[in-house]
Amino acid sequence: MRIGIIGGGAIGLLFACYLSKSNQVTLYCRTNEQVRLINKYGIYLKHHGTVDNFTIKAQPSDEISAEDLFIIAVKQYQLEQIERVFHHIPSQTPLIFIQNGVAHLKFIENLSHETIIVGVVEHGALKEKTNYVHHTGEGLTRLAIFRGNEQFVGPIIHKLNTIPFPFIFEKDYLEMVFGKLIVNAVINPLTAILKAKNGELMLNSHYLHLVHLVLDEVVKILDISDREKVFMRIKTICENTASNQSSMLKDILNHRQTEIDGIIGGLLNMAETKDLKVPVLQFLYHSIKGMER
């Protein structure tokens, strides 16, 4: 299968390497420098201490070629910037969106493409150089139909699946997206504000208290009945990635824009619609927005 991956960040590089094992991958990058480096030297993938080199074709993202499938791996807040790219992708070509949060769903709705899949990625990845990615945590990628025919997803998953890079199919995209959203809404802003590794949220009893304060408001907004199940999922992820820095903490430490608008911003909008008071989420939102400056 010919797969176009749009976005040369940590996740884009990671997907390009693993999917190139049994597919023909083209990575579409924003900068000519990254295109040049990848075409010349390939992509380096570090995993469990060993480093492999992958030969990948790279192209500028405004020069879209024909592909059987596109995976859109840019950040949610970059989608608007690359909107014109989608005019060059035929509406029959399936698209997979793997952004965090829920804010991208509005963007997706306005596209004319027939088959749209949304995904949530549970891998940890760190872009160490322009063409060097470190796979810091193994997880899986969940995919669900956002629009189109369910029968397309099975074959796509079959072709994407590779070891140790599994894909699984989820029935309900909203439930899947919400599940990831909750985890992100709790772990990301807290670790970024506290400058704490994921594991500390469970080990430090005061930080655990903060997890519950945030979860209280998220559960209220999303009207979730099984609070305990959600908490256990957060706990498991914190424990499995105990020594990792969350993506938002890394963004803050590196003075980059974060995904706070897509994650907490989306929840604040929902709370406003439902006329709910969520002071702790407002606190998280403005703390991170203030730190981004």
Place this chain on the structure above:
Amino acid sequence: MRIGIIGGGAIGLLFACYLSKSNQVTLYCRTNEQVRLINKYGIYLKHHGTVDNFTIKAQPSDEISAEDLFIIAVKQYQLEQIERVFHHIPSQTPLIFIQNGVAHLKFIENLSHETIIVGVVEHGALKEKTNYVHHTGEGLTRLAIFRGNEQFVGPIIHKLNTIPFPFIFEKDYLEMVFGKLIVNAVINPLTAILKAKNGELMLNSHYLHLVHLVLDEVVKILDISDREKVFMRIKTICENTASNQSSMLKDILNHRQTEIDGIIGGLLNMAETKDLKVPVLQFLYHSIKGMER
């Protein structure tokens, strides 16, 4: 006047220097090392770029001599540890307590001394070495009667007053203490969590939003009608000390215990008594307690 100052922290050192100009000061210290250094080298006071040396008598705090007045300059959470010291101070000797927050008022209530004055200190001070203090911000010290005869306070203030170290008399100790408490409750934990200087709370529009979120809950607990007046006081202090780090930020950066229990802990207790929900104050409390570890 013979003045005993108990506590050789930044504020104790600062008071010792200025009050020694027209009084006979003894500084009571916890460590023998500090006693030795001060008796040998005096105290260095840095102010507006110049450094002066003050000859001050120092004594261990368990060797209390006769004084006309004691100023207790230890942190609120250290009061319990020095409780026995008060048994050696005659009950006729006036005491001045200058702790932050409200938690120390309970401790004071149980003392048998006839004249007790409480104060709030608006100076900025940084202890740079064991016997070296930097006067980083000029302010004033407000004093009010907690217990005893009001006529004692006038002469005391008269004898303490010196330039640039003014003392003023306040009628209502609770209003005075609450005023300082509110300022501390808003500025201290926020700057410590955000790692921000005082001025940033007003200059960064997102941080200003956080100031209002915290103030909303404090105003509710203390049943304050003139919210605008309180906000303006916070604003003025942030602007006057714009480039200062708050004491709580310094404590966190130096891995020291903070005064969070005396400040936010006291407010949380009041909120519980009144059955009020204050999630943002809980967030501040547990963030700081978690960072203290």
